[in-house]
Amino acid sequence: MPELPEVETVRRSLLPVVLAKPISSVDIFTERIVQNRPADEFRDLLVGRSFVDLTRRGKYLLFALEGGWELVAHLRMTGRLIYYSSPSIPLAKHTSAVFRFGAEGELRFEDVRKFGTLDLVPAGDYRSVKGLYTLGVEPLSEAFTLDRFQELVHGRKTKIKSLLLDQTKIAGLGNIYADESLFMAGIHPERSAESLTAEELERLHTAIREVLQLAIEHQGTTFRDYRTGFGREGSFQNQLQIYGKKGEECPRCGVSLQYRKVAGRTSHFCPHCQREQP
Template sequence: MPELPEVETVRRSLLPVVLNKPIITVQVNYERILQHISSADFKSALIGNEFSQIKRSGKYLIFSLKDNRELVIHLRMTGRLTYYSDQSIPLAKHTSVIFGFETGDELRFEDVRKFATIDLVSKGNYEQVKGLFNLGIEPLSKEFSPEVLSDFVHKRSTKIKSVLLNQSLIAGLGNIYVDESLFMSGIHPERPANSLKKAEITRLHGAIQTVLKDAIDNQGTTLRDYRTGYGQEGSFQNRLQIYGRKGEKCPTCGTNIEHKKVAGRTSHFCPICQKE
């Protein structure tokens, strides 16, 4: 599933090419992608409208419309929002929605697994989008401090990986970047959250922000499905230290990297550098 760096990369790549262009056609090939609205009403709301801004909140993309409504998009497992400069370019097999612009270009929403969603809401009215409505703090925001992270972990005895994956606490972190952050900070994913000492929390906070910024700079991680808004692969997969490297040598100490299920997800760690 695309995580914060991938969604942010899609946002940044689409900003220069889809804003302030009249939408003249909307084609819905998979109606179940639309939440709480029919295909006919969706088309009626979008045709003649324009995207005026794109924001990101956690793993959600929020497209502002000129009529003061918003499209809330979640890519889920395999969703792709891809810009095409020419409407004559053949459609990908699993294209769910197409937004055609007056300028002759298109924004296409492709989704192999068909889990992605689109909500049309009044500006800021996110009650119907449960995950967004209950979303936690942005980990790259000024508000996300070591003190805030300390408050999260010291109130909970669950495994630290479970806390970091909790979207109602910290928005946008997923399996890849939690594993990478825990490795960088030398913390085992199964450590009880409230066992972390102040210095460890400070290291973890710094690791989270460093890993996320580095991943964004490298346009995210492409392991299989993810692509930028231009249809290109990210490159952070080439910089992963621990995630997906089971059986390989730890880049720090040379011990074999191990993996196990933690918080319902396959977790990668070094048993020496990240002692339980």
């Protein structure tokens, strides 16, 4: 569910309300959520410390703590990180963890499917967080140049959509934004990566950055579970061009939009604007 724009929106919304507040207590309701150490050790290490910064890498949220620790959170499919100013608000049914800041409110991790994860690591030491350790280039950073993208694609026979979803190549794209980027660039999701022309690569490179930036401006896409750090819905679902629009008309040419499984994922495309054979 939450892809780069959603995670970035959560980061921006939480930033002003979770820093510099000592953690008074931590409740773990779903022990499994804590990955790399026992839950009681996790609690003991957190209590008394404050978050001093909140950054993002791909779909990971990185809470820097006093004393050289870092809390790494991943929302997976249905996770939410929401700040509540009052502890008297009843816990949501699927609350996995609560970080309390005394009288200064609390941060709750809610997660219907319980796939979300928390890791507490020495600051910057991501060796125990496998997906984070091997994460690819940040698509909105200056490091994601056209040259870098060409290197990633060079000689790769895999389908371009599979490559876009591969977090060790580019960090943060998920199913929605992969489909939207490919539509914006006019490229069929099943084209082999190495078959893309220089012009197509340039269009796709630009499309990825534009789609992600636009989605952040709209606070992400809420289909069902995703919420910002304040518990609000995003609005980019109203701006989507093709994701979830099987059978509707292509916004560019009017042809009926199709979908099929590509790389195991539901994939939407326009059979006219995105040709299988270039």
